[in-house]
Amino acid sequence: MNIKITGTGSYIPDDIEKNESFHDREFLNSDGSSINDPNEIIVEKFKSITGIIERRYAKPHLNASDLAFFASEKAIEDAKIDPETIDYIIVAHNFGDVKHNTIQSDMLPSLASRVKHSLRIKNPKCIAYDILFGCPGWIEGVIQAKAFIQSGLAKRCLVIGSETLSRVVDKHDRDSMIFSDGAGATIIEATDEEGGILAHESGSFTYDEAYYLFFGNSNNQELCRDTRYIKMDGRKIYEFALNNVPKAMKTCLDNSGVDIKDVKKILIHQANEKMDEAILKRFYRLYRTEIPEYVMPMSIQKLGNSSVATVPTLFDLVKNNKLDNHHLNKGDVIIFASVGAGMHINAIVYKC
DSSP: OEEEEEEEEEEOOSEEEEGGGGTTOOOBOTTSOBOSSOHHHHHHHHHHHHOOSEEEEOOTTOOHHHHHHHHHHHHHHHHTOOGGGOOEEEEEOSSOBOOTTOOOOBOSSOHHHHHHHHTTOOOTTSEEEEEOOSTTHHHHHHHHHHHHHHHTSOSEEEEEEEEEGGGSOOTTSGGGGTBOEEEEEEEEEEESSSOEEEEEEEEEOOTTTTTSEEEEOOSOTTSOTTOOEEEEOHHHHHHHHHHHHHHHHHHHHHHHTOOGGGEEEEEEOOSOHHHHHHHHHHHHHHTTOOOOTTOSOOOHHHHOBOGGGHHHHHHHHHHTTOBTTBOOOTTOEEEEEEEETTTEEEEEEEEO
16 A cells, blocks of 8 residues: 555635835834835845745635635545545644734634535545644645554545735735745545655754744834734744755655655745755755756745645646646656744655
8 A cells, every 4th residue: 555645736826916016115123123225125135035026915805724625626626536535634724714904813613624614525524623833734744644544544635735824924024025825735545556655754843943933023113012923033944944954854765765866856845945945955965966957846936935835836836747847757756845833844755
């Protein structure tokens, strides 16, 4: 028995927010002081570091659970399965449903329950629950699905990553330009076909690193001090990722028994273009080998950082030949890897 991804789907919002939209934004330092550089310079520096040119925002009437439902419908159709045969629905997110122009998270009921409701699944033995694991949430959900299937508790799982980060950002913080909305979904199931999940690796670093991403006040000191927004220590996250993600990827690949030269694609969480490129360089440096051309597809330039949705969305795009110079064939070995709030890291070696 092998455990494979038999269906994928993604929902990429239609609304595009280009970098030029931030030229009129009032950006402030964390202490509320003004930034000396004009916004055009701030935005250009941001682009040079992150690679982001534009990002996608969900339409006002849609929430994270809606995006998750849309992606799930596509994954179910792609896998050609009856939704009633799904044993687990696992939804990875960070903030639940946040209605447009509000800041309050809504997770009652769970997003997984909402997705199951929207899919009109009657089977009570289809268990629906959420996972909070930062940006690596979708990968961790796949690892949990694998465990359920291996233990005999399930034959088929729906694993989703969905987020509307645009609704929890501080508009006076330059980091707000990073975040976006989106959803990706996958059907995971037992199959007699060759391949599937060959190895996985996870880690939670909380002793000193737990609050590198956190909820904090707006940089605008005049706004309500009781309202919180997503905040991060970008430098510490960058250093943490470079020190730990390549090691986790190497451990995972070594445990899989696959040679580094046989890896066709590496799909890393789309957090920051320069950070992902640095992770890739350090990973290949561990094997003292050159980086192959076109090994790391990127979507952050156009889609931004949609947290738990970046990896499954990227996989769906590559699988369906929607990114230039990137495609997958049966038998190709790929690596999924992510890092995020917690701080958590994880990786999967997967054979298509």
